[in-house]
Amino acid sequence: MTILIRGGHVMTPDGWEVLDVVVDGDVVAAVGQNLEAPQAEVVDAAGCWVGPGFVDLHVHLREPGHEWKEDIASGTAAAAAGGYTLVVAMPNTDPPIDSGHLARFVAERARLVGRCDVQPAGCITLGRAGEFLAHLDELWDAGVRIFTDDGDGVADAGLLRHAMEYLAERGGVVAQHPEDPGLARGGHMHEGSVSARLGMAGLPALAEELMVARDLALVRETGVRYHVQHVSTKGTVELVAQAKADGLAVTAEVTPHHLTFDHTRVETMDPDYKMYPPLRTAEDVAALREAVRDGTIDAIATDHAPHAAHEREVPFEEAPRGVIGLETAFAAALAALGADRDLLFQRMSVAPARISGADRHGRPVEPGGPANLVVVDPAARWTPQTFVSRAENSPWRGVELTGRAVATIQEGRLTHRDVVVG
Amino acid sequence: MKNLLTTEDLGRETLERLLDLSDEFVEVLDREIPKVPPLRGLTVATLFFEPSTRTRISFERAAKALSADVMSFSPGTSSLKKGESLKDTALTLRAMGADIMVVRHRAVGAPWRVAEWVDVPVVNGGDGAHQHPTQALLDALTIRRHFGKLDGLEIGIVGDIRHSRVARSDVYAFSTLGAKVTLIAPRTLLPRDLDGWPCTATGDLDDVIERLDVIYLLRVQTERGGATAFPSWPEYVSRFGLSRERFARLADGAVVMHPGPMNRGVEIAPEVADSDRALVLDQVRLGVAARMAVLFTLATGRGLTREVTA
Numbered sequence: 001m002t003i004l005i006r007g008g009h010v011m012t013p014d015g016w017e018v019l020d021v022v023v024d025g026d027v028v029a030a031v032g033q034n035l036e037a038p039q040a041e042v043v044d045a046a047g048c049w050v051g052p053g054f055v056d057l058h059v060h061l062r063e064p065g066h067e068w069k070e071d072i073a074s075g076t077a078a079a080a081a082g083g084y085t086l087v088v089a090m091p092n093t094d095p096p097i098d099s100g101h102l103a104r105f106v107a108e109r110a111r112l113v114g115r116c117d118v119q120p121a122g123c124i125t126l127g128r129a130g131e132f133l134a135h136l137d138e139l140w141d142a143g144v145r146i147f148t149d150d151g152d153g154v155a156d157a158g159l160l161r162h163a164m165e166y167l168a169e170r171g172g173v174v175a176q177h178p179e180d181p182g183l184a185r186g187g188h189m190h191e192g193s194v195s196a197r198l199g200m201a202g203l204p205a206l207a208e209e210l211m212v213a214r215d216l217a218l219v220r221e222t223g224v225r226y227h228v229q230h231v232s233t234k235g236t237v238e239l240v241a242q243a244k245a246d247g248l249a250v251t252a253e254v255t256p257h258h259l260t261f262d263h264t265r266v267e268t269m270d271p272d273y274k275m276y277p278p279l280r281t282a283e284d285v286a287a288l289r290e291a292v293r294d295g296t297i298d299a300i301a302t303d304h305a306p307h308a309a310h311e312r313e314v315p316f317e318e319a320p321r322g323v324i325g326l327e328t329a330f331a332a333a334l335a336a337l338g339a340d341r342d343l344l345f346q347r348m349s350v351a352p353a354r355i356s357g358a359d360r361h362g363r364p365v366e367p368g369g370p371a372n373l374v375v376v377d378p379a380a381r382w383t384p385q386t387f388v389s390r391a392e393n394s395p396w397r398g399v400e401l402t403g404r405a406v407a408t409i410q411e412g413r414l415t416h417r418d419v420v421v422g
Numbered sequence: 423m424k425n426l427l428t429t430e431d432l433g434r435e436t437l438e439r440l441l442d443l444s445d446e447f448v449e450v451l452d453r454e455i456p457k458v459p460p461l462r463g464l465t466v467a468t469l470f471f472e473p474s475t476r477t478r479i480s481f482e483r484a485a486k487a488l489s490a491d492v493m494s495f496s497p498g499t500s501s502l503k504k505g506e507s508l509k510d511t512a513l514t515l516r517a518m519g520a521d522i523m524v525v526r527h528r529a530v531g532a533p534w535r536v537a538e539w540v541d542v543p544v545v546n547g548g549d550g551a552h553q554h555p556t557q558a559l560l561d562a563l564t565i566r567r568h569f570g571k572l573d574g575l576e577i578g579i580v581g582d583i584r585h586s587r588v589a590r591s592d593v594y595a596f597s598t599l600g601a602k603v604t605l606i607a608p609r610t611l612l613p614r615d616l617d618g619w620p621c622t623a624t625g626d627l628d629d630v631i632e633r634l635d636v637i638y639l640l641r642v643q644t645e646r647g648g649a650t651a652f653p654s655w656p657e658y659v660s661r662f663g664l665s666r667e668r669f670a671r672l673a674d675g676a677v678v679m680h681p682g683p684m685n686r687g688v689e690i691a692p693e694v695a696d697s698d699r700a701l702v703l704d705q706v707r708l709g710v711a712a713r714m715a716v717l718f719t720l721a722t723g724r725g726l727t728r729e730v731t732a
Contacts, residue, residue: 186647188530196613197430199551199590200530201647269531313509315529317550 002029003414004037005375005407008045011052011345013364021050023371026412030367041414043407045375051345052362053085053116053372053408055352056326057146057175057253058229058301061087061118063109064102065094070306070390072106075326076114078304078389080415082326083374083405086117086353086361087304091128092151098123100138107143115415116408117372119356121146124154124163124174131156133163140170145357148175150229153211155181157218164222173251173355175227176215178236179276183207188317190263190278198266200317203278205233212236216243219250227355228252230303232277234287241296251355253301254288256325256332257395261285265395271312271319272395275303289336292347299352302329306391324394327387330376331401339378349374360411371412380404380418423723425537425544426716428553429594437562437599443715444563444708451487451711461490461721467520469495469511469536470547471527476682476706477547481524481556484713493520512536522720525549543720551585551646557681558591560712562599564705565636568677573600576633580606580662581640581689582648583623584613588681589640593621604630607662610651611642627662631671638679639664639689659688669694677701 003023010019010031020035021028061075070078072089079087089106091097097106103120110118122139126132128149136147147167153176154160164174184207189195191202212228216239219226228240231252243250257275262282265273273279291297305322312319325332333344353362360370383400386392408416423436450458466485470478473496482492495515506514508527515523523540525533526547533546548554565572577596583589583605596603597620605612605623612623624630631637642648642658652658659665664678669691672678678690678700686692694700 191614193615193617196615197590197618198530199553199585199587199613202614269534310507310509313507313535315508315527315532315535315549317529317531318508 001412001414002037002040003043003409004035004040005043005045005050005373008048008050008375009341010050010365011341013366016341021365021373023373023409023412026371028365028367028369028371031365043375045406047379048375048377048406049341050365050373050375052349052353052364053374053410054083054330054348055356055358055361056084056087056302056304057299057352057355058150059087059089059304059326060092060306060322061089062306063093064105068308072109072118073113074388074390075304075306076110076116076118078324078326078387080115080408080410081388081405082329083376083408083416084116084326085372085374085408085410086119086356086358088119088121088146088356090150091121091123091148096123096128097121098126098128098134100135100142103139103142103144116410117358117361119358120144121148121150121175123147124149125159128152130154130159133159133166136163136166136172140172146173146175146227148177148229150175150177153177153179153181157214160215161218161222164218164224168222168224171225173225173227175229176211177229178208178211178215180207180210183210188274189266190280192263192281194263194266203276205235205280208233208277209235209239212239216248216250219243219248223249225249230255230258230277230301231288231291231297232258232280232284234284237287237291237296244296251298252296253299254292254297255301255303256329256336257323259285259288259292259336260332261395266316269316271314271316272323272393272397274316274319274321275305275323276321292337293343298347299355300329300333300347301352302326306389307393308391312393324387324389324391327389328384328394328396328401330405331403332396334378334403335401371409373409374405375407376403377406378403380406423719426555426720427533427537427544427546429555429558429591432595432598434598437595440559440715440719441563441566443718444559444711447711447714448708457487457489459489460718461485461488464521464721464726465491465493465519466522466524466717467493467495467515468524468547469515469526471497471532472548473497474526474548477526480709481547481713483710484717487710488714488717490717493518508532508535509539512539516540516542521726522717543724545716545720548587550587552587552590554587554591556709556713556716557588558595559716560705560709561592561638561679562595563708563712564679564701567708568701569635571600572596575601575635576604577601577636577638578604578606578630578634579638579640580627580664582611582642583607583640584611585643585646585648586640592638593619597621606630608652611648627668631668632673634672635676636679637664637672637676640681641683641685641689655688663689663691664694665691666693669697679705682706
């Protein structure tokens with residue numbers, strides 16, 4: 001299939017230029033002015049940004065085991081609709097992805113039914129139970145590069161140290177959902193003035209910071225590549241900044257919702273504001289935005305966490321945690337950070353591709369390069385009411401947004417084409 | 423007033439109107455036939471997802487005294503055990519003809535969610551550790567009938583404030599009505615952040631006990647984790663229990679209150695609980711009138727009442 005992307009602002013190795021892009025097969029065939037491509041599918045990209053497809057380091061596709069919430073087909077379709085060409089699938093499925101054949105199942109299934117590339121993440125501990133190491137070698141051989149017990153932190157420092165020592169030899173990334181179980185016990189929202197008034201048990205900022213501080217001491221000893229998942233507090237930002245200044249191989253991600261909302265949203269009692277880590281204070285939101293700008297935080301990752309509608313028809317405290325984010329991430333990031341296309345593509349594509357080791361993603365657009373591309377319109381206004389995802393637990397449902405993916409191309413395949421524009 | 427969910431946003435005028443109405447219903451309940459007809463033909467549904475006896479019975483007594491019919495839902499006998507969602511339960515009760523719903527739930531905010539789903543007035547009968555507005559109303563009623571006012575009174579609330587919906591409701595109602603409220607508890611049983619709360623807090627009961635007009639005692643909610651907040655029961659009792667010795671130090675005319683259920687020998691000494699300065703049974707008695715005032719006001723607000731004859 002040939003695709004001609006006409007007249008967009010293209011992210012080339014030499015910076016942004018208004019150019020045409022021709023995609024042929026799985027590569028970019030040509031980049032230049034007034035290109036012709038007979039028979040090509042034409043995408044009008046006037047006013048749009050054309051760059052490497054987005055890469056999400058943190059997505060819950062829910063397959064195997066929780067297909068009523070989402071599956072690999074619906075989750076990757078949502079990813080394509082949001083401009084993503086690669087997602088890293090979290091391993092907290094049922095069964096959890098703790099051995100090679102399970103990781104291969106996810107990858108194979110994605111090749112069969114997926115609308116974007118899927119890199120499975122593997123568990124750090126067997127069954128995510130925090131007692132024994134998962135089958136780290138098998139997982140590595142199946143293509144896993146990011147290891148995490150996401151949903152829970154690895155609380156046992158001795159076990160985590162073993163995982164770090166083992167994976168440091170391989171070059172794998174230990175990604176931590178930092179949450180000290182003792183400090184977080186029973187909590188449903190950020191511990192602060194709002195939780196005190198609502199009478200909800202809180203998740204203190206310290207629950208996150210304490211585990212990150214401990215982990216960084218272990219990273220210092222083991223030399224492993226370490227990635228902090230969904231940073232939510234100013235204190236964590238400071239810890240990561242110090243670790244980077246000290247030369248540790250540390251990276252960090254933040255979600256669009258933590259860049260947007262603060263804990264006062266929970267006053268609505270709406271479970272669409274329930275997530276772990278919880279929404280923090282306005283001061284934390286400001287610190288997170290600044291950390292994305294100055295590079296302390298490397299990547300924006302959605303923590304796309306689909307849940308069925310009926311599972312949310314309960315009180316806040318009883319609702320499952322997490323919200324979807326793939327389809328709204330670009331608009332949310334644009335609103336939080338401004339129309340800085342270099343910054344947005346760095347944090348949503350280049351850096352996360354580097355962290356996941358995916359060399360066919362996150363590269364500037366040039367002839368011969370991989371045809372993993374996104375065309376985004378930074379001025380498109382839209383209001384999400386329904387979603388491509390099977391779930392609709394989004395805090396942006398019904399909220400007017402600016403910016404959306406017009407077209408997504410994965411390995412030369414048009415995986416998303418906006419029905420409104422183009 | 424569309425629903426009664428919290429005391430946080432109740433103005434002084436609204437509170438006083440509810441208290442005035444409660445006074446009238448107290449008089450009704452003292453009659454030979456303690457019943458009036460304004461809610462005749464209406465159905466009050468009590469949805470109690472958390473085990474409770476006294477509050478549910480009080481609401482049902484109030485509804486019947488207003489001539490309403492009562493539907494009672496409780497988890498032990500319900501489809502909840504079969505996995506029904508809160509929403510489906512609420513819609514089911516509405517479809518059966520509930521005109522007013524009283525909701526109690528262990529989770530914060532449950533009555534707010536129900537109020538989104540149904541088109542009838544909802545009363546919060548207690549949600550988690552958050553709010554219990556009719557308790558605040560009956561407490562204020564008890565104090566006003568005893569002292570004639572709340573203005574200028576010093577009220578100390580002692581015990582497990584952190585896990586108490588009663589405390590969260592009382593603080594706002596009492597202070598809106600002009601009382602000065604002090605929370606008295608170890609730091610581990612106080613809310614972690616009192617920013618914006620219309621009250622002060624201390625960990626030293628003995629320091630403030632003599633200046634209190636009302637000492638309001640709360641049970642330690644072991645089921646919500648309260649008991650891990652101090653080293654042992656004897657230590658808790660020695661610092662925060664209203665013993666006979668502490669009771670003797672209360673100012674003349676000061677009274678003792680408790681929302682029940684009481685743990686005698688812990689937060690309250692048995693002799694204190696039985697003394698004539700303990701208003702515990704008055705609270706229970708007046709609770710029926712206060713809840714009548716709430717049901718009547720909500721029904722009237724939606725044009726549901728037949729005739730206004732309080």
